[in-house]
Amino acid sequence: MIDRVPSDYSRVPYRGQDYFYSGGYWYRPDGPRYVVVTPPYGARVRSLPSYSQEVVIGSSLFFLAAGTYYMYQNDTQEYIVTTPPQPVQSGGYAQPIGQGSPYDPVAYPANGQSPEQIEQDRYDCYRWSVEQSSFDPANPGYQPAPAMIQVYRRSMVACLMDRGYAIN
Numbered sequence: 001m002i003d004r005v006p007s008d009y010s011r012v013p014y015r016g017q018d019y020f021y022s023g024g025y026w027y028r029p030d031g032p033r034y035v036v037v038t039p040p041y042g043a044r045v046r047s048l049p050s051y052s053q054e055v056v057i058g059s060s061l062f063f064l065a066a067g068t069y070y071m072y073q074n075d076t077q078e079y080i081v082t083t084p085p086q087p088v089q090s091g092g093y094a095q096p097i098g099q100g101s102p103y104d105p106v107a108y109p110a111n112g113q114s115p116e117q118i119e120q121d122r123y124d125c126y127r128w129s130v131e132q133s134s135f136d137p138a139n140p141g142y143q144p145a146p147a148m149i150q151v152y153r154r155s156m157v158a159c160l161m162d163r164g165y166a167i168n
Contacts, residue, residue, distance in 0.1 A: 001033045002143070014043045024049040024066035025143055036143065038102075039068055044078040051146040053153075055106075066149070067102020103137040103149060105157050111164035125159035 009022040019039065020027040026039040052065035063070040063079060070079035084106070104126070109118055130136045133152035135144050157167050 001030065001035050002027070003033055005034050006143075010045060012043055012045065014040055019043060021045050023143070023146065024052065024068070026068070039081045041081050041083055043081045044073075044076070045070075046078055048079055049146060051150050103135075103152055105153060105160065105167050107160045107165040107167050109164070110166045113164065121160065121163045121165070125156050125163070128159055129153075129155035 005020040005027050006022040009020045009027070012019045012021050012026075017040075018029065019037070020029075020034065021039075026037050026043075027034040028037045048063055048065045048070060052063050052070075055062040055064050055069070061072070062082070063072065069082050069084050071082045072079055104122075107122075113121065126138075129152045132155040133148050135148040135152045137152065161167055
């Protein structure tokens with residue numbers, strides 16, 4: 001919870017509820033304070049933060065910011081909150097490894113890792129990324145600086161790729 005939303009927020013009314021959007025994060029009033037929330041699917045914003053990433057799956061382009069996926073709509077020039085994409089790989093749908101947090105990259109075992117090995121790799125990479133970034137997404141307690149999130153995500157990507165995972 002925070003006492004007030006950052007000064008550069010946008011008010012986003014959606015289905016009778018007011019949300020506030022700032023720097024890739026979504027807030028909702030809770031009494032006199034605000035809580036960070038997962039945005040509702042279908043909510044729209046005009047811009048994304050500079051740290052957002054492009055994710056191409058099949059022929060679809062998604063944007064990822066603070067753990068939320070968006071699709072750009074040319075006709076309205078807005079980004080729409082969408083469900084996380086499920087990539088298709090040859091032979092069917094790939095199953096991503098369990099994400100510990102919305103800040104973790106979407107990763108797929110590429111070398112036939114066992115479920116036990118996947119869980120161990122995910123945990124080891126998470127711990128290493130926390131050490132590298134000084135950001136623990138399991139206990140954020142505050143809106144982290146975008147640079148901290150970038151270091152955490154880059155660390156996770158590097159670690160998982162080094163252990164034989166494909167990253168989207």
